[in-house]
Amino acid sequence: MAIQQTEEKIVFSADLMSFINEWQDKRGSLIMILHRLQQEYRYLPTEVLLKLSEVISVPLAKIFGVVTFYHYFKQTKPGKHKIAVCMGTACYLKGAGDLINEFGNLMDVKVDETTEDGQFTLESVRCVGCCGLAPVVMVDDEVYGKLVPDSLPGIVAEYRQNSSEGAE
Ligand code: FES
Secondary structure: OOEEEEOOEEEEOHHHHHHHHHHOOOOOHHHHHHHHHHHHHOOOOHHHHHHHHHHHOOOHHHHHHHHHHOOOOOOOOOOOEEEEEEOOHHHHHOOHHHHHHHHHHHHOOOOOOEOOOOOEEEEEEOOOOOHHHOOOEEEOOEEEOOOOHHHHHHHHHHHHHHHHHHHO
C-alpha cells in the first residue's frame, strides 16, 4: 500500500512521493494527485489531505475546495461492496427508482451512504452501457439486469453471506 499510517501520522511511500514530484508542477496536477491518492486509499480522509497540503505546499482549503467540488472524490470510507443502481433513462423508465428505494429500505441507507456494518455503499450512477438489460444494478463489477424489487433481498443476502464466509 502506498500510504501507511503510523501513530496518526500519514507517511507517503517513495512510490507515491515520486508520482507527486512528477506531477507537482504540471497543469491539473492537484486533480491527478487526488485521483492517485483515492486509488491507493479508496477515499480521501482528512489526515491524507493534510499530509498532501504539507507535501505540495498548497493550502488545505484549496484542496478541500477541489475535493468537495467533484462528486467523484469521496471523503467517507466506502463500504466493502458498492451497489450502483443505474438511473440512466432506459433504467429509470423501467423502474430504477423503485430499486433505489427498495435497497434503501433493505439496508437502511440513503444514496451515497454506507451501511452501519460497513458492508455496502449505495450509489446512483448514469448509464452503465447495458440498456438492453434495464433496469440494471452493478454490485462491485457484477452486472444484474432486468431486476424487480423482489430480487433485491436475495442479492444483498448473497453478498452478506460471502462476506461472513470470508471472515471465518
Ligand atoms: S440506462 Fe441503465 S444501462 Fe443504460
